[in-house]
Amino acid sequence: MPEPRPTPPAENTFVSLGCNIVLPVVILNHLTARLGPATALVLALAFPLGYGLWDWWRRRKANMFSILGLLNTLITGGLALIGVTGFWFAVKEAAFPFLIGLFVLGSSWTRKPAVQTIFLNPNLFQLERMQESIRQHGREAEFSQLLRDSTRWLALSFFFSAVLNFALASRIFIDLPLDLPADARSARLNEQIAQMTQWSMLVILVPSMAFLMGILYFVIRRIRQITGLSDDEFMKVNG
Helix, strand or coil: CCCCCCCCCCCCHHHHHHHHHHHHHHHHHHHHHHHCHHHHHHHHHHHHHHHHHHHHHHHCCCCHHHHHHHHHHHHHHHHHHHCCCCHHHHHHHHHHHHHHHHHHHHHCCCCCCHHHHHCCCCCCECHHHHHHHHHHHCCHHHHHHHHHHHHHHHHHHHHHHHHHHHHHHHHHCCCCCCCCCHHHHHHHHHHHHHHHHHHHHHHHHHHHHHHHHHHHHHHHHHHHHHHCCCHHHHECCCC
16 A cells, blocks of 8 residues: 655745745846846846745645746846836836736635635644634635635735836836946936835835735634634644
C-alpha cells in the first residue's frame, strides 16, 4: 500500500510578498539609475523567478505571487528599458492590481478561494479545531460561502486600488520630450516613479489596508458565529 503523500509546507505570505513584489519594486525604483535599466531589470526578475522555482521545488505547485511578480517586474522594467513614459505607465500601474483582482475573483469559484490561502494561515489559526467545530455544527456550506463572498470582496479591493492607481499615475507620469537626452529622461522617469511610490503610501495603501482590515474583521466575526468558538479557541494568540 503506497504511503500517503506528505502535506506541502505552508507558505509564509509575508516572505512571498517581499520576494515577489516588494524587492523587485525597490530595485527598479532605486537602482535603475545606478545600474542601468537592463541590469536592474535582470536583478529585479531574479527574485520572483528564484522564489517561484524554490517554492515549486518545495511544494510542487506554481506560485501565483511569483507569476504576478514576474509579469509586473517585466512590464515595469521593460517600459523603462524601451523609454516609454506617460500614459502607458499609468496603464501599467492600474493593470497590476487589476490582474491580481481577476486572479482573486477567479479563485472564488475554485475549491480554494484566495481568502483561504491568504488569511487562513496555519501559523495564525487553529485550522483543525475550526474544521472540527464546523463539521459538528453541520455548517460546511455556510463556511464555504463565507470564503467565496469574502474573496469577492477582496477582489473588489484590488479593482478599487486599480482605479486609484490609474487616477494617481495619470497625474504623475507625464510624457517626456522626445529630444531629451537619455540620461535626463532616465533621471526624470526615476523622479516620477519615486513620486508615485511616495504618494501611493497615502492615496492607495491606506484605503486599501482599511479595506483589507474590514474584510479580515468580517471573516473573523463570521468564523466566530459559524464555529461557536471564541477568538482564543480558533486563533493562535501566542504564536
